[in-house]
Amino acid sequence: xxxxxQALTRIALYAAAVMVSAWVLTPIAxxxxxxxxxxxxxYDVGKVIPTEFTLENIRVLLFELREWRTTLNSIAVALLTxxxxxxxxxPASYSLARYVFPGRDGxxxxxxxxxxxxxxxxxxxxxxxxxxxxxxxxxxGVALAHASLALPFVxxxxxxxxxxxxxxxxxxxxxxxxxxxxxFFKITLPMALPGLAAAAxxxxxxxxxxxxxASILTLxxxxxxxxxxxxxxxxxxxxxxAAAFIMVMPAITFVFIARRYLVTMWGIxxx
Amino acid sequence: xxxxxxxxxxxxxxxxxxxxxxxxTVRDGEFLVLLGPSGCGKxxxxxxxxxxxxxxxxxxxxxxxxxxxxxxxxxDISMVFQSYAIWPHxxxxxxxxxPLKMRxxxxxxxxxxxxxxxxxxxxxxxxxxxxxxxxxxxRQRVAVARAIVVEPKVLLMDEPLSNLDALLRVLMRSELKKxxxxxxxxxxxxxxxxxxxxxxxxxxxxxxxxxxxxxxxSTEVYDRPENLFVAGFIGSPRMNFxxxTVRDGExxxxxxxxxxxPEQARALxxxxxxxxxxxxxxxxxxxxxxxxxxxxxxxxxxxxxxxxLGSDTVLHVRVGGKLLLAxxxxxxxxxxxxxxxxxxxxxxxxxxxxxxxxxL
Ligand SMILES: Nc1ncnc2c1ncn2[C@@H]1O[C@H](COP(=O)(O)OP(=O)(O)OP(=O)(O)O)[C@@H](O)[C@H]1O
Ligand SMILES: [Mg+2]
Numbered sequence: 001x002x003x004x005x006q007a008l009t010r011i012a013l014y015a016a017a018v019m020v021s022a023w024v025l026t027p028i029a030x031x032x033x034x035x036x037x038x039x040x041x042x043y044d045v046g047k048v049i050p051t052e053f054t055l056e057n058i059r060v061l062l063f064e065l066r067e068w069r070t071t072l073n074s075i076a077v078a079l080l081t082x083x084x085x086x087x088x089x090x091p092a093s094y095s096l097a098r099y100v101f102p103g104r105d106g107x108x109x110x111x112x113x114x115x116x117x118x119x120x121x122x123x124x125x126x127x128x129x130x131x132x133x134x135x136x137x138x139x140x141g142v143a144l145a146h147a148s149l150a151l152p153f154v155x156x157x158x159x160x161x162x163x164x165x166x167x168x169x170x171x172x173x174x175x176x177x178x179x180x181x182x183x184f185f186k187i188t189l190p191m192a193l194p195g196l197a198a199a200a201x202x203x204x205x206x207x208x209x210x211x212x213x214a215s216i217l218t219l220x221x222x223x224x225x226x227x228x229x230x231x232x233x234x235x236x237x238x239x240x241x242a243a244a245f246i247m248v249m250p251a252i253t254f255v256f257i258a259r260r261y262l263v264t265m266w267g268i269x270x271x
Numbered sequence: 272x273x274x275x276x277x278x279x280x281x282x283x284x285x286x287x288x289x290x291x292x293x294x295x296t297v298r299d300g301e302f303l304v305l306l307g308p309s310g311c312g313k314x315x316x317x318x319x320x321x322x323x324x325x326x327x328x329x330x331x332x333x334x335x336x337x338x339x340x341x342x343x344x345x346x347d348i349s350m351v352f353q354s355y356a357i358w359p360h361x362x363x364x365x366x367x368x369x370p371l372k373m374r375x376x377x378x379x380x381x382x383x384x385x386x387x388x389x390x391x392x393x394x395x396x397x398x399x400x401x402x403x404x405x406x407x408x409x410r411q412r413v414a415v416a417r418a419i420v421v422e423p424k425v426l427l428m429d430e431p432l433s434n435l436d437a438l439l440r441v442l443m444r445s446e447l448k449k450x451x452x453x454x455x456x457x458x459x460x461x462x463x464x465x466x467x468x469x470x471x472x473x474x475x476x477x478x479x480x481x482x483x484x485x486x487x488x489s490t491e492v493y494d495r496p497e498n499l500f501v502a503g504f505i506g507s508p509r510m511n512f513x514x515x516t517v518r519d520g521e522x523x524x525x526x527x528x529x530x531x532x533p534e535q536a537r538a539l540x541x542x543x544x545x546x547x548x549x550x551x552x553x554x555x556x557x558x559x560x561x562x563x564x565x566x567x568x569x570x571x572x573x574x575x576x577x578x579x580l581g582s583d584t585v586l587h588v589r590v591g592g593k594l595l596l597a598x599x600x601x602x603x604x605x606x607x608x609x610x611x612x613x614x615x616x617x618x619x620x621x622x623x624x625x626x627x628x629x630x631l
Binding site: 166168169171172173174175176177178179180187190191 | 321323342343344348349350352354356357358359360369370373374417
């Protein structure tokens with residue numbers, strides 16, 4: 001009786017896992033297949049799964065539709081976003097992790113609540129402000145906006161990284177001759193590096209995928225998703241899929257590389 | 272080498288007074304042991320001396336210099352952390368070499384010193400490993416090695432041998448003690464192992480609840496505890512305690528009366544009719560055939576229980592409503608519940624007033 005129940009639970013569990021995987025993987029698989037299929041195969045109603053593959057779609061998208069420029073813009077914005085959000089976020093998360101000060105817990109909550117602020121409300125005033133500041137339609141402008149989106153994540157994620165590194169390591173370093181700052185750079189930072197790298201990739205993906213702010217704030221210097229939204233959608237299907245393929249690449253790479261660190265990053269101990 | 276002076280040192284964490292107005296002078300070159308139960312503030316005191324904790328009140332002096340707010344690196348100290356705190360991203364060799372590198376020692380000297388310390392702590396063959404590849408005891412020895420490669424002004428050690436097996440611990444005790452004698456570094460050593468304290472210390476500072484209860488040599492704290500806490504904390508099995516009333520040169524403990532020696536009677540003359548706490552160590556209660564000394568008092572009791580410790584035997588003897596522990600050397604066998612005579616060595620009595628202070 002008991003074994004029977006156990007087997008049933010197991011089957012249900014596997015079924016659920018298969019369903020979730022299918023839910024996530026089917027669109028991705030579709031994107032991969034369609035992005036590389038030759039257009040003839042793609043449009044052939046008699047063929048469910050294309051048999052001939054080509055890089056032509058990607059080439060046309062990047063070089064004839066000149067999306068390589070928006071791709072570069074996206075990369076530049078994402079890197080700048082990482083730079084800005086880490087420069088501002090690391091000192092915040094480090095002090096949250098290391099010091100007890102009045103309002104510390106309230107501050108953490110505030111950071112979290114920032115995520116609940118609807119972005120739509122910010123869009124128009126931000127655009128207006130940017131025009132006045134001359135930041136409108138600039139890489140830096142988009143990066144700053146993205147940094148403000150990513151900052152709460154950066155603070156919370158890197159906070160949990162710093163908290164997990166015992167303060168005694170720094171204290172020992174200080175006893176044996178380092179200043180507080182040196183102890184951070186020579187002891188804590190190397191230990192935090194893998195986690196910080198994962199956090200950086202995560203930030204990259206946030207910025208890379210962000211489309212709303214990017215389309216409001218730019219006109220000529222579009223990022224890839226913002227441009228896809230207006231230009232590629234009028235292009236034939238294979239190019240849409242090629243664009244989608246480029247869009248999902250960072251996130252997928254991130255998942256593969258950061259899988260190990262994600263586990264500790266979110267304070268969940270799978271294993 | 273310096274004298275370390277703590278003046279009214281106080282550290283509060285929220286509602287917990289971890290260190291409570293401590294005054295203590297550690298002499299130049301002395302090996303001082305901080306001994307006390309878990310949570311009594313030993314680590315916090317050490318951290319204040321190291322500069323890792325800023326005291327809420329009071330001062331720390333190294334000789335004449337006020338170092339209370341000096342950063343750790345400027346204090347010329349070395350420390351073994353209770354949690355070891357050896358760096359996981361450095362090999363054992365790099366960990367031990369770190370303090371020497373910080374002092375810009377030449378490469379040849381670094382190599383020589385690291386190997387010497389590793390040999391001393393029996394971890395010579397582990398130098399290439401990383402901390403996660405070591406056992407707890409091995410990590411602890413790396414932490415000790417790292418602390419002793421340099422010759423600092425003050426050496427601070429927080430339970431440096433707590434995780435070693437009995438044999439290794441005894442070996443390391445003598446190695447550390449010899450080393451300390453040789454380089455004559457002022458050493459503050461935290462432990463809650465009283466045997467370790469007794470064998471290593473020049474002086475012991477017994478702590479409880481953030482306060483220092485007594486400072487003295489091993490024999491002083493053992494033979495002349497100044498208060499009930501020290502009397503009960505030092506010695507194993509624990510000292511026997513019972514209440515008694517001072518009356519006509521006798522201590523009336525209801526179940527029995529103890530006759531005071533003339534000196535004791537004189538010392539207690541002002542306490543006639545008052546209730547005191549009487550303490551006597553188990554090794555000062557004898558059986559008739561192991562009795563020694565002059566002023567002995569015989570009591571009749573029954574044998575409740577006995578424990579063979581190998582070389583000694585601990586007898587649990589019930590006398591009226593009181594249970595007295597006696598530690599006698601050698602083996603002892605008798606039926607449980609049988610009648611037994613014990614002799615109390617009256618010259619070894621400790622007497623404490625209501626406030627727990629020794630009056631004798
Ligand atoms: N950072 C801290 N925050 C809050 N309370 C603390 C902190 N550090 C120590 N305490 C408290 O201060 C008291 C003394 O702690 P301490 O670590 O000095 O004890 P200890 O004598 O070293 O104990 P043990 O033998 O268990 O190591 C304890 O009650 C402890 O809970
Ligand atoms: Mg401690």
